[in-house]
Amino acid sequence: QVQLVESGGGLVQPGGSLTLSCAASGSTFSFPTMGWYRQAPGKQRELVATMGRGGSTKYADSVKGRFTISRDSAKNTVHLQMNSLKPEDTAVYYCTAIVIRAYWGQGTQVTVSS
Numbered sequence: 001q002v003q004l005v006e007s008g009g010g011l012v013q014p015g016g017s018l019t020l021s022c023a024a025s026g027s028t029f030s031f032p033t034m035g036w037y038r039q040a041p042g043k044q045r046e047l048v049a050t051m052g053r054g055g056s057t058k059y060a061d062s063v064k065g066r067f068t069i070s071r072d073s074a075k076n077t078v079h080l081q082m083n084s085l086k087p088e089d090t091a092v093y094y095c096t097a098i099v100i101r102a103y104w105g106q107g108t109q110v111t112v113s114s
Contacts, residue, residue: 002026002103004095009108016112017083022095022105024076031097034071034078038091038110048093049080062088085112 008020024031035050035058049059049069057069066085071078078095090112095105 002097004097004103004105006093006095006105006108009093009110011111011113012085013114014085014087014112016085017081018085018110019082020080020093020095020108020110022078024078024095024097024103027076027097029099030073031076031099033096033098034076035069035096035098036078036080036093037096038089038093039107040088040091043091045094050096050098051078082110085110087112 003025004022006022012018030053033050033052036048037045038048039045047060049067051057051069051071053073066083068081092107093110094107097103
């Protein structure tokens, strides 16, 4: 049974940085795609960033140049380095691992506020 566990969320001031981490367990293979989505109050869940096994990346326009995704395919871990955070980045961030279907973590809260 696949399980994803996120860590690293919290409260940060505008302009600050946070790093989110996610570890996937219960799989004997490397997931083709791992990444991050987020959901703000009253809004739909949206893509933040994903990375394929070969290193290809996809970012939401709103985070390009500020967020960086990285992964260790052998360990099935994925990280999100978030810099220059803005209040509009406030959301619950969900880790995802995709093979045929998407698996989701429980989410970690990121709050950007002064």
